[in-house]
Amino acid sequence: MKNKKMKLINYLIVVLLTINSIYGQEIPPISVYTSKDYNAENQNWGISQATDKHVYIANNKGLLEFDGASWRLYSSPNETIVRSVKAINDKVYIGFYNGFGYWQKNNQGVLEYTSLSSDIDLLEDEQFWHIETLEGWVLFQSLQRIYLYNLNTKEFKVVQSESQITSMYKVRGSIYYQDHQKGIFKLEKGISKLVTKSDLVIKHDVIAIYDIDNKLVFVTTNKGIYYLDDDLLKPWNELLNKKTKDYTFYSSIKLLDDGLVLGTISDGVIIVNKAGSILYVINHKKGLTNNTVLSLFQDVDQNIWLGLDDGVNTIDINSPFKVYKNASGVLGTVYASVVKNNILYLGTNQGLFYKKNNSEDDFKFIENTEGQVWTLKTIGEDLFCGHNLGTFLVKNNKATLIGNVMGAWKIEELSPNTFIQGNYTGLYVFEKQLGKWNLKNKIEGFNISSRYFEFLDKHTIFVNHEYKGVYKLLVNEDYTKVSNVAIIGSIEKGIHSALLKYRGEILYSYKKGVFKYSLKEEAFVKDDILSTYTSPENYNSGVLINMQSENKLWGFSKKNVVYVEQGELSAKPIINRLSIPFKLRKGISGFENICKVSQDKYLIGTSNGYITLKLNDVNQNKWSQVVISQIKNATLTGNSKNVNLLEAGVFDNGENNFEFICSVPVFNEFSQVEYQYQLEGLSNVWSQWKSSGNVLFENLPFGTYQFKIKAKVNGVLTSNTATYAFKIAKPWYISTVMLFVYLLIVVAFSIFMHIMYTRHYTKQRERLLAKKQREFEMEKLENEQKLTLLENEKLEADVEVKNKELAGSTMNLIKKNELLNNIKDELLKGEQKNINTVIKIIDKNLNHTDDWKVFEEAFNNADKDFTKKIKELHPSLTSNDLRLCAYLRLNLSSKEIAPLLNISSKSVEVKRYRLRKKMNLENDENLTDYILKI
Helix, strand or coil: CHHHHHHHHHHHHHHHHHHCCECCCEECCEEEECHHHHCCCCCEEEEEECCCCCEEEEECCEEEEECCCCEEEECCCCCCCEEEEEEECCEEEEEECCEEEEEEECCCCCEEEEECCCCCCCCCCCCEEEEEEECCEEEEEECCEEEEEECCCCCEEEEECCCCEEEEEEECCEEEEEECCCEEEEEECCEEEEEECCHHHHHCCEEEEEEECCEEEEEECCCCEEEEECCEEEECCHHHHHHCCCCCEEEEEECCCCCEEEEECCCCEEEECCCCCEEEEECHHHCCCCCCEEEEEECCCCEEEEEECCCEEEEECCCCEEEEECCCCCCCCEEEEEEECCEEEEEECCEEEEEECCCCCCEEECCCCCCCEEEEEEECCEEEEEECCEEEEEECCEEEEEECCCCEEEEEEEECCEEEEEECCEEEEEEEECCEEEEEEECECCCCCCCEEEEEECCEEEEEECCCEEEEEEECCCCCEEEEEEECCCCCCCCCCEEEEECCEEEEEECCEEEEEECCCCEEEECCCHHHHCCHHHEEEEEEEEECCCCEEEEEECCCEEEEEECCCCCCEEEEEECCCHHHHCCCCCCCCEEEEECCEEEEEECCEEEEEEHHHCCCCCCCCCEEEEEEEECCCCCCEECCCCCCEEECCCCCEEEEEEECCCCCCCCCEEEEEEEECCCCCCCCCECCCEEEECCCCCEEEEEEEEEEECCEECCCCEEEEEEECCCHHHCHHHHHHHHHHHHHHHHHHHHHHHHHHHHHHHHHHHHHHHHHHHHHHHHHHHHHHHHHHHHHHHHHHHHHHHHHHHHHHHHHHHHHHHHHHHHHCCCHHHHHHHHHHHHHHCCHHHHHHHHHHHHHHHCCCHHHHHHHHCCCCCHHHHHHHHHHHCCCCHHHHHHHHCCCHHHHHHHHHHHHHHHCCCCCCCHHHHHHHC
16 A cells, blocks of 8 residues: 555656746846845835945835945935936935935935925926936936936026926937937937937837947837837847747846846846847746836946845846756755766756756656655766665666665765665665676675765775764675674764765864874874864854865855865865855755866755856955944933044043944845954954944943954955044043142142141140150159159168167167276276276277267268258257267167266266257257257
8 A cells, every 4th residue: 555655656746747847047146135124115216326336226215225234224305205316426316206316425424415406496296217417417307307407517407398208318428318209319418309200119118228239229118129220110139029029128227248137017037148139037936026127227246236116136147156946846955966978967855857968958857766866976888876766777868776775875986897885774786797787785784874985995994874973894805794893983973974085085074173084093083274164153064075077175064165176386275165155055954965067167956956156257356345334323321323434533431332334345145244343442352253244332431442344255355444543531530631630639638638737747746745745754753753762762771771880889889888887897896906907998998089980980871961960050069069969869868878978877967958058949849859850
């Protein structure tokens, strides 16, 4: 049942492929600019380009400006539809409902409008459909008049029509126009001169007039193209008129090579060469936004601009790339391609197709090949097709199944009569015997899907499986069995990884780079040069294709298609990048493919056709320049304002938010523009490359800055670096004036503080000095007191000692005298003779004078100045009186004094009495107490 269902499906596919004509055409790449890009809708009535390469479009909502990176919309003065536009030098002239004038950029890069029609009388409801310039005049055409404006004198002239002016043309340095009822006229010195009044131009609108091969060629709306010959209009190319008889032309331009581009109402655009042969018919199915082409323009880079009923498209007519798009989807995704015997074969997910190479023929389907075609390989004169169903031999555009093992990935030639094939279930050997190819055997011992495999030597095979890793197989002599299987541990497995041999070396490629197998290390080692063709963030697929016929290695990344070739003077490989991003290739990652289809033409498979590339025609866009279109400045919370681009700016401190709007005027979808910027004063490091030309800086600190931006187109640097210098002022509170004020305040405060401090310090110093003086004096006094006390204590101690000595001495004298007197008294009781002798001896020792001198000296040492003081008080005292006073000073009793004076106690009392009298003491006053007080 299942097989019957599969046969039915295959049959239906064959029927579908047979019924559907796989019609296609290789056309130049189309860039699509729709309303979502610039917030404008509906018709685009005219296109022009200024000297700075900016493109201006007359649109339903106003005037559109496109700089290659961003769109800007300027509403017409009365907010009506802008019907015509013409850029002349630095002015952009426009015509709209009831008015015309020009826009001109101010120093901020913003267009400002100046009216030319406000001072002249216009007709009611007048629309201006065309603008031309000639010999210092600008001409504005409405349906009733042509207004001529002199750029030097500012004067106006008016050409009036009695009926209707359908269009105006600039040809051969003159102005022509069509009067709907009278024919074609030419303006000579402001005078209208009839050129032709053929019925063809009276009954039908002429949308354009050209000079081609010295013939005046007229393009009509629906009657074809004619040229003027002796006042007669003859078909310019009858075959072209026949092919386009069902088209209605609305717009037209002549290309630099004298070819024509014809815009239709509902069939897109037709491009013909100068001989009148149709080169391309490009419509909605082939990539246009819609089929109504209201306006056409060719810019300085020869891009063709199409103003459509909704949106804007460009066609890069001279692009080295051409796109083949199968709108019906019958062709499918192209997985493989090859040219054999001048036949181009395409292997897709729908089957195998062919057509004559470099022809406009339709692709034809080869029967029995419906399904996935994985590979196409030529060995000698034979072409093999690796298919999901097995392996086919293709001859005479017919496919014969020679091996029914499903999933034929890759075919590698072993010899002219043998090849090995990688399949879903391992490796298989095919052999040619007696002129017929057959499956010989499976190489047993390895059953893993072998999409990528390469021979290291005759019996060593590497096989890559993106989910399992890289295997190293050892096979026997006759390729029937694998004797050893090993996983290469030096390399990681990776999705969309690939394995191939290039220049005799086995390469493994995945997201971390390209690795070469080293025989010496028996491991894969990273190749730093080849690995530069992509980066982890730019990685799309590890697929590499070795184009052995010209020794080129091709690779694919998100942004580019890359080819590597060997340098002529150096062994170092040269890496070349082609701007064909993945979003334009629209293939399936891991199944990228390319083949050479002619001398310099290559074919790259996509998801609905292919792209062809002429390598020698690749232009590096070295003439492109990056410009700063506008600079917007704003405070943190305020609205933004445009900045003067022509002079260095000085901004208040609060105006520290900047947006730089930069662009490179490159207008085709295959070109990739990247920007890199630096803000000197904030950072000395350039930014990473990015696709947007808008750069925002917020809350910049005060200082001096210089913004720099450079760009590269398709990896090639532009010829300039755009710069803008500006300065952000300091905040008012740290401005120069305020700093001076702060300095004055600091100086004044310092002086004030110095004065206050000096005063305070002086007072404090005086207080401290006084305090210290007082403390010093107190300390001195205390020290003196302590010294006095110490001296007194010492004196007292000395006095005490002296007193003790005096007392001892006195007592000794007393005792001695007492003893001697006692001895004397006792001797007097004895014999006289001996007694006298002893008494003499005693009297001799009782020398009161000597004793007194000793006593006086001791007494004076103990009580200094006593004798002097009492002598001063009582000058009448005798020496005996002074001696008695000294004894009384010692507080001796009369009994103790008597021996010292060698008198009796009673005599001492008499002496005391007499002494009182001399001292004039009162009766109640004690003599001893008086003497002690002195």
